[in-house]
Amino acid sequence: MAEIAGRDYYHGTRIRYDVGMCEPAFEIDILLFGPAAMTAGCSSVRVACGVGSTCDLVREALCVQHGEIASIVKAGRLAVNGGYVEGGTVISAGDEVALVSLVSGG
Amino acid sequence: MSVSVTIVEGPLGPHSVGVGGAYAGAVGAEVVFDGIVRRREGEADIEALGYEAYRPMAENELARLAQLMIDTHGLIAVDVWHSVGRVPVDAVSFRLVIRSAHRNEALVAMGEFIDALKVDVPLWKKVGGD
Numbered sequence: 001m002a003e004i005a006g007r008d009y010y011h012g013t014r015i016r017y018d019v020g021m022c023e024p025a026f027e028i029d030i031l032l033f034g035p036a037a038m039t040a041g042c043s044s045v046r047v048a049c050g051v052g053s054t055c056d057l058v059r060e061a062l063c064v065q066h067g068e069i070a071s072i073v074k075a076g077r078l079a080v081n082g083g084y085v086e087g088g089t090v091i092s093a094g095d096e097v098a099l100v101s102l103v104s105g106g
Numbered sequence: 107m108s109v110s111v112t113i114v115e116g117p118l119g120p121h122s123v124g125v126g127g128a129y130a131g132a133v134g135a136e137v138v139f140d141g142i143v144r145r146r147e148g149e150a151d152i153e154a155l156g157y158e159a160y161r162p163m164a165e166n167e168l169a170r171l172a173q174l175m176i177d178t179h180g181l182i183a184v185d186v187w188h189s190v191g192r193v194p195v196d197a198v199s200f201r202l203v204i205r206s207a208h209r210n211e212a213l214v215a216m217g218e219f220i221d222a223l224k225v226d227v228p229l230w231k232k233v234g235g236d
Contacts, residue, residue, distance in 0.1 A: 031160065033158055033159075033160050033228065033230055034158055034230030034232070035230065037158075038232070079160070079163055079228070082162050082163045082166055083163065083166065084226075098160055098163065098228070100160065100163075100228045101230075103224065103225065103226070103227060103228055103229055103230060104224070104229065104230050104231045105157065105159075105164075105188060105200065105223055105224065105227050105228075105229025105230070105231065106141050106188075106199075106200050106220060106223050106224055106229075
């Protein structure tokens with residue numbers, strides 16, 4: 001599949017996009033809890049995504065667009081619609097996405 | 107086989123011991139774990155912990171783990187409670203009750219459940235709880 005390299009508007013320069021992923025875009029609110037919410041000072045942050053963005057790409061976008069929580073993002077996982085997902089899972093507008101940083105229940 | 111998950115605002119009350127109902131005659135072991143807020147947290151003395159949950163997912167993950175324990179170890183019932191909000195020192199913030207025909211599977215499942223909870227269930231604590 002053809003790719004566009006170095007297009008960094010949404011995710012940063014390290015990402016290469018399939019052509020079909022770059023056209024329309026959407027923004028998604030990512031829910032924050034615990035240390036992530038404390039560090040960001042809010043309970044959600046908005047991230048711009050390209051259509052077809054996978055969970056891994058959204059994590060990258062979250063790090064680029066909200067650097068203050070990048071270290072927490074790297075140590076945590078994303079949950080989509082209330083469940084953990086694989087990195088290749090495509091995230092769509094309307095999905096409920098949460099950053100699950102290192103947990104400490106019990 | 108049954109699972110129950112309850113998220114409670116504030117500390118948990120006392121556990122009421124008793125086996126009956128649908129499982130009368132089948133249960134040979136009831137293992138109860140109470141997680142209690144201790145005064146010493148790291149290098150500091152505290153008055154309370156505050157718990158936060160991504161609630162729908164926390165409930166789903168707790169139920170998933172409970173069902174996994176039942177399927178893996180052949181348990182009869184797993185009941186779990188967890189607090190959100192402020193829980194003072196010496197109060198209970200987490201309770202796991204496992205019932206089985208024999209003690210060993212309940213004791214093994216108890217450790218496995220708690221280990222998994224501390225990895226997978228979206229619950230967070232912070233000192234103070236305000």
